[in-house]
Structure formats: structure tokens, C-alpha cells
Amino acid sequence: MKTKTSNPVIFNLDALFDSQSSGPASMADKLLQQLGGEAGELEYRQFPDGESYARIASPVNGRDCLLVCSLHDPNPKFLPLIFVAETLRELGARRLALVAPYLCYMRQDKRFHSGESLTSRHFASLISRSFDFLITVDPHLHRYHNLDEIYGLESQALVSAESVAAWILKEVRNPLLLGPDSESEQWVAEVARLADAPFEVLEKVRSGDLDVEVSVPHVDSYREHTPVLVDDIISSGRTLLQTLEHLKKAGMQPAVCIGTHGLFGAGAWELLNESHTQAVVTSNSVPHPSNAIDLAPALARGLEEWLKKNAPGASD
CATH class of the missing domain: 3.40.50.2020 (Rossmann fold)
Known part of the structure; x- marks a missing residue:
């Protein structure tokens, strides 16, 4: 019997930060076309004092959610990303996947001078607390052999x-x-x-x-x-x-x-x-x-494999 995959909800967080990341050519829409599921509805804005407002408008209880967010220029993206992930968890999302075609904070993998922050490890720790799965492409692995050395979640590093x-x-x-x-x-x-x-x-x-x-x-x-x-x-x-x-x-x-x-x-x-x-x-x-x-086909294959694991109603 063929393994059934869950019906994922795909949230396009890239569109919050870059107008080029919306529409049919966006990574999120390409993955939606190849994986099926539905586009997640997300309301996000900033208050006048700079704090974030986030609201999930899609039903997510018991469903796998994919958050598409390429992590270039990561600092302004990080808090909204975590707020959305934690809200999805509170609303009963079954599993959360971070789809980050570009993965930031991989270069500082050694303390070259006294007191320097090992940002690669700290960033990995923060992401690992909020997600179940990370998929990326050609991460900058220099002194690390693989993502498992610093990330405490299931991950897949694709090669382009x-x-x-x-x-x-x-x-x-x-x-x-x-x-x-x-x-x-x-x-x-x-x-x-x-x-x-x-x-x-x-x-x-x-x-x-x-x-x-x-x-x-x-x-x-x-x-x-x-x-x-x-x-x-x-x-x-x-x-x-x-x-x-x-x-x-x-x-x-x-x-x-x-x-x-x-x-x-x-x-x-x-x-x-x-x-x-x-x-x-x-x-x-x-x-x-x-x-x-286009990296969407490769990302879709990796995500499909992950979605099939422990999917509702799955059987051998």
C-alpha cells in the first residue's frame, strides 16, 4: 500500500520581507504546486513601537506546517519567524518544518578572538527549539562536518x-x-x-x-x-x-x-x-x-520524503 502524506499548510514568510517572493514564481508557490496542500494565511504587521503582530488565519490543528523563509538578511526575519512558529505550535500544528534554501549564521564556527560569540551554535540552538525539521541547500559547512553537529532537530542539507x-x-x-x-x-x-x-x-x-x-x-x-x-x-x-x-x-x-x-x-x-x-x-x-x-524540485523531493515519515494513516 502506498504511503500517504499529510496535507501540509505552506506559509510564505519570504513574502513578508520581499515583494519578489510573492506570486506564482515564489519558492512557496512552487512548493505548493509540487507538494499539494494549501497556502497558509498569515497576517503580520509592526506596531508603531516596532513590536510585531502575528495572526494565523488558517486551520492548522493536527497538520504539518512548512514555513518558507530564506535566511539572508536574517536579523529582521528571526523574531517574526519564531513568533509564527510558536503560535503554530500553540494552535496544535502537528509538525513544523523550516524551509530555508539559504541558511545564515554558519560562518562563525570558531572563536578566533577571546570573547567572540559562536553565533552558528547559538542560532542553531534557537531554531532547534521551535522546529522539528530543517531543509536547506549548500550550507556553509567548513569546520562542521554536517548540520547535526550544531542543530538539535532532524535536518537535510541538499546539494545544488x-x-x-x-x-x-x-x-x-x-x-x-x-x-x-x-x-x-x-x-x-x-x-x-x-x-x-x-x-x-x-x-x-x-x-x-x-x-x-x-x-x-x-x-x-x-x-x-x-x-x-x-x-x-x-x-x-x-x-x-x-x-x-x-x-x-x-x-x-x-x-x-x-x-x-x-x-x-x-x-x-x-x-x-x-x-x-x-x-x-x-x-x-x-x-x-x-x-x-530552480531549486524547488529538489526541495520538494526532500520535503515529500519528510512528510511521509509518520504521516497520518501511513502504512508499509
Whole structure:
């Protein structure tokens, strides 16, 4: 007998903070189309003193609730997110899932100076108190091996390599994937394998104490290829900008820059588009005009698997 899944209620918290996150192209609506269930009705506003008002207008008693909230610019989002989660719990929601395509507060994973806050651990502890499940994409795992090291709830960290490779196969002619340094090799190699494309890792050439250049190995073999720079996060964009300049000097074609998470601080979006590029592309983990790679199908598969666990009326 086929396992039955619960009929989830999907709340679009992204829409509270970003007008781009409402409508049929939003992550919440895409998940609603693929998972079924119903859109949760949520009333939220701020009082003149800055405090939050939240009201759940959908029946949630005994039902699984999915809260879709990409956690870039997290500080103004955190309290509304927790208020909604705790209210759903009080109203009898069966299980709560946080759908955070981009997961914040992962970088501070070590106390580098005396007295520093290990914000990754503290944030994880706070989220774990209010939710039963967390699903995200390509979290910044550096010193942590997995989310279980700091999160006290069931979690799933998806990898965007398959989605990125599918976009490259469809949109880029004769691609050459490039990693900016040796640390990126494993990630770039996997995307290249899935896209059936060659890859190279850029080499740093030091000609003096302060004179370091980046070279493209076997550059003469790739004159007719489209360089594709792949990274997990585009924040300041400085590494990509430097790499693009080196590609230009090497006589390579304008590059395609791909980032799973496009944060684009400090004017990085404008600077990259003015550089040696033909396109700057990101996934829809963070709403932005550069979004072209859809993570909703992968997220839906992960959520469907979780929904089936202990679903009402489920049987083997």
C-alpha cells in the first residue's frame, strides 16, 4: 500500500520581507504546486513601537506546517519567524518544518578572538527549539562536518550541483568549468562531471612577495570554450572579479558566473555585470533578478520524503 502524506499548510514568510517572493514564481508557490496542500494565511504587521503582530488565519490543528523563509538578511526575519512558529505550535500544528534554501549564521564556527560569540551554535540552538525539521541547500559547512553537529532537530542539507549542471547543459555552449582555488576543486569537479564538461582549477603564480597572479592551466586548449565560474556564495564578489580580470588578460571568452546563493553585497551585482562576463546567474535560494536555477524540485523531493515519515494513516 502506498504511503500517504499529510496535507501540509505552506506559509510564505519570504513574502513578508520581499515583494519578489510573492506570486506564482515564489519558492512557496512552487512548493505548493509540487507538494499539494494549501497556502497558509498569515497576517503580520509592526506596531508603531516596532513590536510585531502575528495572526494565523488558517486551520492548522493536527497538520504539518512548512514555513518558507530564506535566511539572508536574517536579523529582521528571526523574531517574526519564531513568533509564527510558536503560535503554530500553540494552535496544535502537528509538525513544523523550516524551509530555508539559504541558511545564515554558519560562518562563525570558531572563536578566533577571546570573547567572540559562536553565533552558528547559538542560532542553531534557537531554531532547534521551535522546529522539528530543517531543509536547506549548500550550507556553509567548513569546520562542521554536517548540520547535526550544531542543530538539535532532524535536518537535510541538499546539494545544488545537479541543478547547476542541468542549467549549464541547457544554456552554455562548450563550457569549461573553473574553480578559483584548490579548495573549490571537489565542488567544481562534481558539477563538471554532471554537466559532462572539462574543468580546471586556477593556479596562483607568485613572482614576488606581494605579486601574485592567477593563471589558467592549458589556456591554449580552451580558447573556444565558454569559461564558467562556479561558487556556492556570491557576497562581495571580489574573488570572482579578480578571476574575471585574469581570464580577460589570458584571452579567454567572457565568462558565465554561477553562484548557488546570490547575496550581492557592496555593489557586487553591478560590478560583475560590468566585468568580463556574459551572464551572472544564481539559484532562487535568495530572491534576485539573477535567479535562473530552480531549486524547488529538489526541495520538494526532500520535503515529500519528510512528510511521509509518520504521516497520518501511513502504512508499509
